[in-house]
Amino acid sequence: MSYDDMILYFVARTDIYFTVYIFIPITPGVKMFEAIKDALGTSRLERTGSGGGGCINEGDVYKTDSGKVFIKRNGKDGARQMFDGEFESLKAILDTETVKAPKPLTVVDNPSGGAVLVMEYIDMSHLSQHASTLGSQLAQMHLYNIEAKAKSIGEESHVGQAEKGSYKYVDQFGFPVPTCCGYLPQNNSWCDDWVTFYTRKLQQQLTMIETEYRDREARELWSHLQLKIPQYFSGVEVLPSLLHGDLWSGNAAETSQGPVVFDAASFYGHHEYDLSISAMFGGFSRKFWEEYHSIIPKAQGWNNRHKLYKLFHNLNHWNHFGSGYRSGSLQIMRDLCH
Numbered sequence: 001m002s003y004d005d006m007i008l009y010f011v012a013r014t015d016i017y018f019t020v021y022i023f024i025p026i027t028p029g030v031k032m033f034e035a036i037k038d039a040l041g042t043s044r045l046e047r048t049g050s051g052g053g054g055c056i057n058e059g060d061v062y063k064t065d066s067g068k069v070f071i072k073r074n075g076k077d078g079a080r081q082m083f084d085g086e087f088e089s090l091k092a093i094l095d096t097e098t099v100k101a102p103k104p105l106t107v108v109d110n111p112s113g114g115a116v117l118v119m120e121y122i123d124m125s126h127l128s129q130h131a132s133t134l135g136s137q138l139a140q141m142h143l144y145n146i147e148a149k150a151k152s153i154g155e156e157s158h159v160g161q162a163e164k165g166s167y168k169y170v171d172q173f174g175f176p177v178p179t180c181c182g183y184l185p186q187n188n189s190w191c192d193d194w195v196t197f198y199t200r201k202l203q204q205q206l207t208m209i210e211t212e213y214r215d216r217e218a219r220e221l222w223s224h225l226q227l228k229i230p231q232y233f234s235g236v237e238v239l240p241s242l243l244h245g246d247l248w249s250g251n252a253a254e255t256s257q258g259p260v261v262f263d264a265a266s267f268y269g270h271h272e273y274d275l276s277i278s279a280m281f282g283g284f285s286r287k288f289w290e291e292y293h294s295i296i297p298k299a300q301g302w303n304n305r306h307k308l309y310k311l312f313h314n315l316n317h318w319n320h321f322g323s324g325y326r327s328g329s330l331q332i333m334r335d336l337c338h
């Protein structure tokens with residue numbers, strides 16, 4: 001399930017979420033198909049029926065000379081940037097060889113507007129049997145860069161370099177390209193310090209809220225909260241981990257072999273951040289959490305940081321879907337300022 005080629009509305013009423021999908025159709029023109037064929041080096045590009053049994057992703061499946069591909073379309077102006085970010089995210093996740101994700105193949109501009117992302121097609125069903133494996137594979141993905149630090153001591157590290165076989169420890173927080181959580185680009189400019197990076201991330205959301213809503217309460221709470229952020233990290237050393245960035249249960253599934261993640265908005269950040277949206281909409285079983293924490297135990301102060309990380313997603317939803325997320329956002333800020 002993706003909210004890239006659709007507008008997704010969450011209407012929050014107490015703890016019940018209603019989800020409505022509205023597709024923005026774009027007409028894939030002949031020119032675009034020719035461009036995709038060129039990029040893939042295939043003479044054949046035929047739409048097959050639906051996604052097939054158990055497929056939970058929205059988009060189109062096509063047959064090529066070398067197997068099936070999945071094509072996501074989006075007609076918006078920012079589509080190219082969004083898909084470039086997703087392309088790099090999937091690539092970075094696959095480079096860790098920890099959790100399966102669809103192999104990204106190409107991003108192509110649509111001459112009539114927007115862009116498409118072409119990736120490997122994987123026949124998936126809802127996560128159930130492999131939830132605990134996802135817990136351990138996600139933990140391994142989070143540890144991948146941190147373990148590379150131990151191996152690379154004495155070697156020079158280069159930010160953003162993650163070539164397979166010659167993996168270099170990434171010693172900063174950020175990502176080589178902007179990635180979009182939803183359709184809003186995240187500023188992934190590299191930063192040495194996680195608290196600075198994350199405060200900037202929240203600030204970016206609050207600046208958008210200020211521009212759109214001029215919400216005095218949000219402004220006042222944020223002026224207090226931003227000063228308190230460093231104290232939630234006392235006694236914790238944060239090292240950069242590759243994150244999925246948007247790991248709610250709609251962005252994970254499984255094949256008969258194991259779990260799959262997709263629709264990523266990656267960056268290097270605190271591993272605890274990745275679990276915040278996982279907790280917001282449910283859908284991950286107890287086994288997922290137990291397995292994850294058996295590998296990476298909860299560190300001291302987890303609860304407040306978990307709230308602080310959920311704040312980003314509440315604000316980001318407020319900016320995407322409107323003031324249904326206002327009270328949740330303000331409540332977290334009040335709790336944390338207390």
Ligand SMILES: *[C@@H]1O[C@H](CO)[C@@H](O)[C@H](O)[C@H]1NC(C)=O
Nearest residue numbers: 178186187188189190191200
């Ligand atoms: C991203 O953040 C950095 C550091 O604050 C800033 O210099 C840069 O202008 C920002 N980029 C965008 C596109 O806002």
